[in-house]
Amino acid sequence: MGAIETEHLTKQFADLRGVHDLCLSVPVGEVFGLLGPSGAGKTTTLRLLLDLVRPTAGRVTVLGEPPASARVRARIGYVPAEVVFESRESALSLLRGLDRARGGRNAARMRTLADRLGLDTGRRVRSLSPGNRRRLALVQAFMHDPELLLLDEPAFGLDPAGRTELIALIRQARAEGRTVVLCARQATEAWEVADRVGVLHEGRLVGLERVEQRTARRPPRRVQVHFADPVPRADFFGLPGVTDLGLDGRVLWCTVDGPLDPLIKASARHIVTDMIITEPTPSEALINRYYAATHLPFGDKS
Amino acid sequence: MILLWRTLADFRRRTLGWAVVASVFAIGYARIYSDLRSSGLLVESRTPAMQDLIDTVERAPMAGYLETTVYGLMPPLLVVLCAVGLGARAVAGLEETGELELLLAGPIGRRRLVLTRYAGLVVSVTLIGLIIWASVQWFVFAGRIRIDAVDVAAACAGVVLVGLFFGSMAFAAGAFTGDRTVALTLTGTLVTVAYSLRALADTADETRAMRWLSPFQYHLGGEGPHPLWPGGYELLLILLTGGLLTAAVYGFGRRDVGTEAA
Numbered sequence A: 001m002g003a004i005e006t007e008h009l010t011k012q013f014a015d016l017r018g019v020h021d022l023c024l025s026v027p028v029g030e031v032f033g034l035l036g037p038s039g040a041g042k043t044t045t046l047r048l049l050l051d052l053v054r055p056t057a058g059r060v061t062v063l064g065e066p067p068a069s070a071r072v073r074a075r076i077g078y079v080p081a082e083v084v085f086e087s088r089e090s091a092l093s094l095l096r097g098l099d100r101a102r103g104g105r106n107a108a109r110m111r112t113l114a115d116r117l118g119l120d121t122g123r124r125v126r127s128l129s130p131g132n133r134r135r136l137a138l139v140q141a142f143m144h145d146p147e148l149l150l151l152d153e154p155a156f157g158l159d160p161a162g163r164t165e166l167i168a169l170i171r172q173a174r175a176e177g178r179t180v181v182l183c184a185r186q187a188t189e190a191w192e193v194a195d196r197v198g199v200l201h202e203g204r205l206v207g208l209e210r211v212e213q214r215t216a217r218r219p220p221r222r223v224q225v226h227f228a229d230p231v232p233r234a235d236f237f238g239l240p241g242v243t244d245l246g247l248d249g250r251v252l253w254c255t256v257d258g259p260l261d262p263l264i265k266a267s268a269r270h271i272v273t274d275m276i277i278t279e280p281t282p283s284e285a286l287i288n289r290y291y292a293a294t295h296l297p298f299g300d301k302s
Numbered sequence B: 001m002i003l004l005w006r007t008l009a010d011f012r013r014r015t016l017g018w019a020v021v022a023s024v025f026a027i028g029y030a031r032i033y034s035d036l037r038s039s040g041l042l043v044e045s046r047t048p049a050m051q052d053l054i055d056t057v058e059r060a061p062m063a064g065y066l067e068t069t070v071y072g073l074m075p076p077l078l079v080v081l082c083a084v085g086l087g088a089r090a091v092a093g094l095e096e097t098g099e100l101e102l103l104l105a106g107p108i109g110r111r112r113l114v115l116t117r118y119a120g121l122v123v124s125v126t127l128i129g130l131i132i133w134a135s136v137q138w139f140v141f142a143g144r145i146r147i148d149a150v151d152v153a154a155a156c157a158g159v160v161l162v163g164l165f166f167g168s169m170a171f172a173a174g175a176f177t178g179d180r181t182v183a184l185t186l187t188g189t190l191v192t193v194a195y196s197l198r199a200l201a202d203t204a205d206e207t208r209a210m211r212w213l214s215p216f217q218y219h220l221g222g223e224g225p226h227p228l229w230p231g232g233y234e235l236l237l238i239l240l241t242g243g244l245l246t247a248a249v250y251g252f253g254r255r256d257v258g259t260e261a262a
Helices: A042-049 A091-101 A107-117 A130-142 A160-176 A189-191 A211-215 A261-266 A282-293 B002-040 B038-047 B048-059 B061-070 B074-097 B098-103 B110-141 B149-177 B180-201 B205-213 B233-252
Strands: A006-013 A018-026 A033-034 A058-061 A074-079 A148-152 A179-184 A196-201 A205-212 A220-229 A240-246 A251-255 A270-280
Touching: A006 A042, A006 B038, A018 A205, A033 A042, A033 A160, A033 A189, A042 A058, A058 B110, A058 B180, A074 B149, A091 A130, A091 B002, A091 B098, A107 A130, A107 A160, A130 A148, A130 A160, A130 A205, A148 A160, A148 B038, A160 A179, A160 B061, A179 A189, A189 B038, A196 A211, A251 A261, A282 B110, B002 B110, B074 B098, B074 B110, B074 B149, B074 B180, B098 B110, B149 B180, B149 B233, B180 B205
Parallel strands: A033 A179, A033 A196, A074 A148, A148 A179
Antiparallel strands: A006 A018, A006 A058, A196 A205, A220 A251, A220 A270, A240 A251
């Protein structure tokens, strides 16, 4: 039994957004990255796993039980995508209240996490910056050492130091055998820690693969070449792996999928003044690849 | 229990603020009453409205005073407005800030959360009634007027009941929709209609029966102060309030929760 099991899980909102026919299995101890742009269905998926949103069809179990069970939710830590917090109380007071609602046994762990993430717990919640609100959300999610962590855009608003601590916390959770689901739009952090990533598009799971499989293959790069004099387009037409070719007098741009050698040798016939290579992040490359073509959902085949 | 304390802390400022304002109005009316009684009623300068007030006071001093001034005019409306604000905030307000999502993501069931927030509403509105009662009693003890403490308590209970009725309406609307603006607008409109109906119904004999369409009429049983134990009108208000709570629990238990879903 996996930490998360969904079978044809569907949630249809009135505006047709939602999640459609999601079949997913996340084993215990895995860090799973769920990628996709705004409106892809990432947040809805997490809310379905927490019983905040009720499915239109399909089935979901979390840690072996339906998420409607309060008992199972006690074993989950959650960071929501939007953290408003308008309370006049201090961050410490809010954290204590949330801790007491869970039994009140995690005060020491709460302080440790707050120190580690650099959260000033003495400040009023409503006066916290977006980054500190995110830190507050992270502390309340991790403080009871949950078996399952559902993190929706957890790095949003964090500075580099906070992001580094977040990555460390997720790695530590995995080392302790906990399961983590990490949702992100620009998921560089997901790429750093995830064992597997899934790509959602318009509520459907259109991509699912292990991270090491993706990192073994270089993603396509955008290349811009500047020449001393105007060059003929014909010299670059039909080069292997070169697509999206554009030429404006002395500047050529294209996408290269595979070795750069053919483009470099063709360019070397002219005087090159500059060459700029832009490589997408692995997660961007994965999203781009799945979004570039029309895919049918293939669900979880792992 | 921690949830209830957090709810009361959440309501604390509004509760105390509105209680002070309602008490000031109650004491203000009491002072006017006292002055009217002691000054020979300023016979030469009576306006029609003042004449109505004085007639009522003269006809049945204690009962007329309570119905016409302290518990028949502004204080009930102020308590109702406070209760509506708290009712709308109880679920919908919490949902709009995202805190509800955090609580429900933990080991708290929806029914428990709704009932606890509602208990906070009941305690807060009751506390306002107690503060008004204590304020008027203080005025009585100061020797300015003579009113039976049970009559004051009964009138306060009526104010609390009508406050809880409209507060429950806002609570249910918020629990159903997750939208505080919708809850406030809907309930505010109904409060305005009910209050206007109660006031306008008395302007002519033909429309007098329409006063029974307004809950503001029910809280005093239409007959001024009355015994503390629930009578028929009070029972009706309690039943309607219970129905609204049931609807809130039912609606909240079956809908999607969260700022995006709301």
